Amino acid sequence: MTPPTPSLPLAILPEVAAALAAGHPVVALESTIITHGMPYPQNVEMARTVEADIRAHGAVPATIAVMGGLIRIGLSPQDLEALGQTPGARKLSRADLAACLVTGDTGATTVAATMICARLAGIEVFATGGIGGVHRGAETSFDISADLQELAQTPVTVIAAGAKTILDIPKTLEVLETLGVPVICYRQDDFPAFWARSCGLAAPLRMDQPAQIAAAHVMRGRLGLAGGQLVGNPIPEEAEIPLPAILPMIEQALSEAKDQAIAAKSVTPFLLARIFELTEGRSLKANIALVRNNARLAAEIAQEIAKLRQSASQP
Ligand code: PSU
Numbered sequence: 442m443t444p445p446t447p448s449l450p451l452a453i454l455p456e457v458a459a460a461l462a463a464g465h466p467v468v469a470l471e472s473t474i475i476t477h478g479m480p481y482p483q484n485v486e487m488a489r490t491v492e493a494d495i496r497a498h499g500a501v502p503a504t505i506a507v508m509g510g511l512i513r514i515g516l517s518p519q520d521l522e523a524l525g526q527t528p529g530a531r532k533l534s535r536a537d538l539a540a541c542l543v544t545g546d547t548g549a550t551t552v553a554a555t556m557i558c559a560r561l562a563g564i565e566v567f568a569t570g571g572i573g574g575v576h577r578g579a580e581t582s583f584d585i586s587a588d589l590q591e592l593a594q595t596p597v598t599v600i601a602a603g604a605k606t607i608l609d610i611p612k613t614l615e616v617l618e619t620l621g622v623p624v625i626c627y628r629q630d631d632f633p634a635f636w637a638r639s640c641g642l643a644a645p646l647r648m649d650q651p652a653q654i655a656a657a658h659v660m661r662g663r664l665g666l667a668g669g670q671l672v673g674n675p676i677p678e679e680a681e682i683p684l685p686a687i688l689p690m691i692e693q694a695l696s697e698a699k700d701q702a703i704a705a706k707s708v709t710p711f712l713l714a715r716i717f718e719l720t721e722g723r724s725l726k727a728n729i730a731l732v733r734n735n736a737r738l739a740a741e742i743a744q745e746i747a748k749l750r751q752s753a754s755q756p
């Protein structure tokens with residue numbers, strides 16, 4: 442990995458910088474899930490727990506956000522707490538990142554923006570909950586998350602529990618295929634649907650070993666293929682909310698969003714917050730369990746990539 446250019450507006454936490462310099466495994470984490478995905482204080486608690494999970498599995502966590510005109514790669518406990526309590530934090534995707542750095546606002550990175558920042562810092566693996574995708578009714582609204590395009594152009598492997606059924610999952614998989622993004626399911630054939638372990642559709646690829654996922658990531662680089670990989674890691678069985686239990690709440694949240702003319706960047710946060718209320722917190726518990734599960738797998742993949750990079754650099 443080449444070290445980041447000094448002129449970049451990056452502030453890398455010393456622990457993360459030391460790990461990157463030594464070629465040790467690092468896992469990036471997004472921050473929109475903290476500011477727009479969960480209520481305070483569970484959001485900060487979740488972020489701390491996930492960081493601890495990554496450490497316990499042999500990697501260094503780097504939560505990413507924009508604060509004070511800098512891309513922060515790794516947040517101190519105080520910064521994490523402050524971010525979790527910033528109600529006006531901006532939601533940053535590819536289109537918003539540069540503007541937020543210039544205005545000095547506090548911004549939370551989505552999957553797309555986190556991938557961009559991770560790459561700038563030299564981090565190759567990123568754990569999250571669910572990715573953005575093609576929204577239901579996209580044929581009229583044109584609402585397709587920038588996360589999908591980012592997966593097609595930025596070389597970071599993203600571990601997620603699939604996509605929420607607030608989205609149109611078949612269309613999301615079609616777009617990923619068109620964009621040439623490898624969608625790899627971990628230890629099962631079906632693409633996971635966030636709260637549920639399966640969406641009823643097979644994913645194009647399946648891998649059962651973190652070392653294989655790591656090797657495929659490195660192979661893509663060797664082939665000069667742009668973009669990353671999406672790994673679908675199903676929610677642990679004991680935390681699963683089966684589709685029939687969650688679907689009525691999703692339908693209700695979607696119809697409220699329509700009635701209230703919620704659009705653009707507000708759609709996903711609105712739906713997440715409503716589903717949390719409608720399930721009386723059950724969705725939040727599941728959400729935390731699946732992010733932790735993804736963090737553990739990401740740490741294993743990051744370790745395998747670090748091993749491959751190390752052996753490649755030996756004479
Ligand atoms: N889906 C989830 N939880 C989330 C998000 C999506 O299940 O927290 C967040 C992520 O940060 C994702 C973003 O990158 O929402 C996608 O937003 P949009 O659909 O506006 O691109």
Ligand code: MN
Pocket residue numbers: 584585586587705706708
């Ligand atoms: Mn959108």
